[in-house]
Amino acid sequence: xxxxxxxxxxxxxxxxxxxxxxxxxxxxxxxxxxxxxxxxxxxxxxxxxxxxxxxxxxxxxxxxxxxxxxxxxxxxxxxxxxxxxxxxxxxxxxxxxxxxxxxxxxxxxxxxxxxxxxxxxxxxxxxxxxxxxxxxxxxxxxxxxxxxxxxxxxxxxxxxxxxxxxxxxxxxxxxxxxxxxxxxxxxxxxxxxxxxxxxxxxxxxxxxxxxxxxxxxxxxxxxxxxxxxxxxxxxxxxxxxxxxxxxxxxxxxxxxxxxxxxxxxxxxxxxxxxxxxxxxxxxxxxxx
Ligand SMILES: NC(=O)c1ccc[n+]([C@@H]2O[C@H](COP(=O)([O-])OP(=O)(O)OC[C@H]3O[C@@H](n4cnc5c(N)ncnc54)[C@H](OP(=O)(O)O)[C@@H]3O)[C@@H](O)[C@H]2O)c1
Numbered sequence: 064x065x066x067x068x069x070x071x072x073x074x075x076x077x078x079x080x081x082x083x084x085x086x087x088x089x090x091x092x093x094x095x096x097x098x099x100x101x102x103x104x105x106x107x108x109x110x111x112x113x114x115x116x117x118x119x120x121x122x123x124x125x126x127x128x129x130x131x132x133x134x135x136x137x138x139x140x141x142x143x144x145x146x147x148x149x150x151x152x153x154x155x156x157x158x159x160x161x162x163x164x165x166x167x168x169x170x171x172x173x174x175x176x177x178x179x180x181x182x183x184x185x186x187x188x189x190x191x192x193x194x195x196x197x198x199x200x201x202x203x204x205x206x207x208x209x210x211x212x213x214x215x216x217x218x219x220x221x222x223x224x225x226x227x228x229x230x231x232x233x234x235x236x237x238x239x240x241x242x243x244x245x246x247x248x249x250x251x252x253x254x255x256x257x258x259x260x261x262x263x264x265x266x267x268x269x270x271x272x273x274x275x276x277x278x279x280x281x282x283x284x285x286x287x288x289x290x291x292x293x294x295x296x297x298x299x300x301x302x303x304x305x306x307x308x309x310x311x312x313x314x315x316x317x318x319x320x321x322x323x324x325x326x327x328x329x330x331x332x333x334x335x336x337x338x339x340x341x342x343x344x345x346x347x348x349x350x351x
Contacts, residue, residue: 069107075236076259077202082110083169084092084139087308093119095346099310100126106319112306114142115156125339128219140171148179157194172200176207192233204237210254216256239263242303244334264298267305286324295321297334
């Protein structure tokens with residue numbers, strides 16, 4: 064069996080490790096975020112995926128801190144909001160996230176989406192790079208970036224490194240995108256995999272819309288697991304970092320019980336559907 068456990072990590076290009084299972088808090092009301100994150104920690108999650116736009120950075124961090132788990136065992140992600148994608152705003156958001164969370168550093172800071180045109184995206188990226196240089200952020204990345212956005216960023220990084228010295232352009236560690244068998248994004252996955260950029264899978268259980276899918280049901284029956292567990296295991300075995308969201312304690316536990324079985328090569332192949340059907344707007348990826 065592939066040797067994963069809930070404490071397994073992947074090494075990012077930054078040199079830091081990322082826990083292979085994340086806990087998403089999109090649409091989790093601030094009023095309950097501390098409590099659900101606290102429960103997630105009890106169940107074994109160590110990695111929380113938040114964003115400025117989710118308006119729950121502070122209570123999510125509170126849930127992490129009150130777990131009593133050492134800071135270096137915790138992993139907290141946040142994101143520059145899509146519609147505020149420029150250098151000045153990004154600088155302010157980095158300071159604000161540190162104030163909101165009370166953390167000395169943010170483990171992973173992402174650009175939430177490729178908005179703002181080239182100037183806005185590259186400006187916000189520069190602010191993240193400066194955040195790393197100042198020790199305020201450990202690793203940086205992007206979200207909802209299509210291949211042309213990734214190439215734009217790679218060109219910026221390479222030319223800056225050439226002009227100013229290696230590392231000055233920053234290190235791209237992560238691209239967080241919607242990823243599941245119904246949206247396999249082969250082009251983006253290949254681009255990132257070739258460069259060692261970690262793929263985080265959002266909406267990994269397709270927002271619970273595929274519970275009646277016959278293919279998933281047959282795999283669930285075969286492995287004595289739920290359809291959500293099959294999807295999450297698929298994601299892990301693809302080498303992705305899935306970020307399931309649930310505010311329901313029993314589901315949080317269910318989604319973490321994915322380390323005691325393995326999908327065969329044949330099972331994995333049956334989930335190669337080759338038919339991209341995004342839940343989220345295609346315009347993220349097509350933006351100029
Ligand atoms: N970067 C981006 O633009 C972006 C976009 C979307 C999501 N994300 C990240 O990815 C995370 C997850 O994505 P998501 O929230 O869109 O989708 P998801 O995790 O695929 O699905 C969440 C939904 O499924 C339900 N659910 C969870 N576990 C279940 C289970 N075992 N059985 C049945 N239903 C279950 C949840 O309900 P309950 O909560 O009521 O239990 C919730 O309605 C987000 O929280 C966020 O961190 C990022």
